[in-house]
Amino acid sequence: MDLWGLVRKRLLGMPPLDYALVGRWVGHMTHGKFRHDRIATASPVPGERVLGWVVHYLTGVVFAAALVWIGGSEWLSHPTLMPALTFGLATVLVPFLVMQPAMGAGIAASRTPNPTSARLQSLITHAVFGLGLWATGCMTSYFG
Structure with a gap:
């Protein structure tokens, strides 16, 4: 996903996701605030950029573990693209x-300036994540 963000920026001129806002959202949870009208206007949280990146990678690891759990050792031994x-x-x-509703963007980015574009970019990014899961599974089965 991160490589796709760099490619997207270079080819399409679209800025990468700002994980500091994810860190801000998670940081405010420690004070009991789980929903924001606009996360960008919420008060900054110390270390929010690092926290956001940590949450981003931990989420990816949990999702990858969930795929392995669902697919089992058979998928891990012989990974296929579609799953x-x-x-x-x-x-x-x-x-x-x-995340988007809690951060003030509405369900499926409905409160953003261009919801269709935001949705499409999210779908593409998560498809790229799926490709990354498959590629990692292939490498794991080959070298493992």
């Missing part, structure tokens, strides 16, 4: 139904 791609696309439900 990984389907799973990657399914993970878009977390930002659509949890």
Whole structure:
């Protein structure tokens, strides 16, 4: 996903995701605030950028572990594209139904200036994540 963010920026001129806002959202949870009208206007949290990146990578690890758990040792021994791609696309439900509404963007980015574009970019990014899961599974089965 991170490599895709760099490619997306270079080819399409789209800035990468700002994980500091994820860190801000998670940081405010420690004070009992789980929902924001606009996370960008919420008060900054010390270390929010690092926290956001940590949450981003931990989420990816948990999702990858979930795919391995669902697919079992058979998928891990002989990874196929469709389960990984389907799973990657399914993970878009977390930002659509949890993160975006809680951060003030609405369900599936409905409160953003261009919801269709935001949704499409999320779907593409999570499809890329699924491809990454498959590629990692292939490397694991080859070298493991």
